[in-house]
Amino acid sequence: MTPARSAYVCTETSRLVYTGKCHPRDKRLTWNATGPRGPKGDNGQPGLDGHSVTSSPLPSGDPNCPDGGSKFTSVSGVTYACSGPPATRLWAVVNAAGTLLRGSHATSASAVSGGYEVDFDQDISQCSYQATLGATQAEIGELGVGPRTGNPSSVFVFTANSNGAQAAHGFNLAVYC
Numbered sequence: 001m002t003p004a005r006s007a008y009v010c011t012e013t014s015r016l017v018y019t020g021k022c023h024p025r026d027k028r029l030t031w032n033a034t035g036p037r038g039p040k041g042d043n044g045q046p047g048l049d050g051h052s053v054t055s056s057p058l059p060s061g062d063p064n065c066p067d068g069g070s071k072f073t074s075v076s077g078v079t080y081a082c083s084g085p086p087a088t089r090l091w092a093v094v095n096a097a098g099t100l101l102r103g104s105h106a107t108s109a110s111a112v113s114g115g116y117e118v119d120f121d122q123d124i125s126q127c128s129y130q131a132t133l134g135a136t137q138a139e140i141g142e143l144g145v146g147p148r149t150g151n152p153s154s155v156f157v158f159t160a161n162s163n164g165a166q167a168a169h170g171f172n173l174a175v176y177c
Helices: none
Strands: 005-009 027-031 054-060 067-074 077-082 090-094 100-104 106-112 115-120 128-133 142-148 151-160 171-176
Touching: 090 106, 090 115, 115 171, 128 142, 128 151, 151 171
Parallel strands: none
Antiparallel strands: 005 027, 054 067, 067 077, 090 100, 090 171, 100 106, 106 115, 115 151, 128 171, 142 151
């Protein structure tokens, strides 16, 4: 709040004086001052009854939220809070023998000369690949991943021991497009 300010009106010159001495017949003016609190006023009218909002979960495939979410209904209408799509729908879990254990859009996996080939049901040649060791247990070693030459729907994964020599390891693979 702004502090109260004062000034004096000189009766002889009709000027406003902010500082200095005043004569007893000068009139003091004050502004931005807070006076005593007034009496409590009457209570207002009661407010209208409130309206509840209900919510319900939406499964994946819902026409309003393809990846699922929530539906909110109130007196003013319906609104939706939709979940975003997964970071990737393309992934595979492959064991050390080259067997596809599980995946999404992965059609097969096999051990090939120099590593593993993982096949998908679509062209992934312009995508990014990420792989980590350990399909069924924690494993120590190294791996590399990249596109499979001559096959736009496949990824090549090379696994090695900690010294860089080729070795069989299970892995998890994710493809981001």
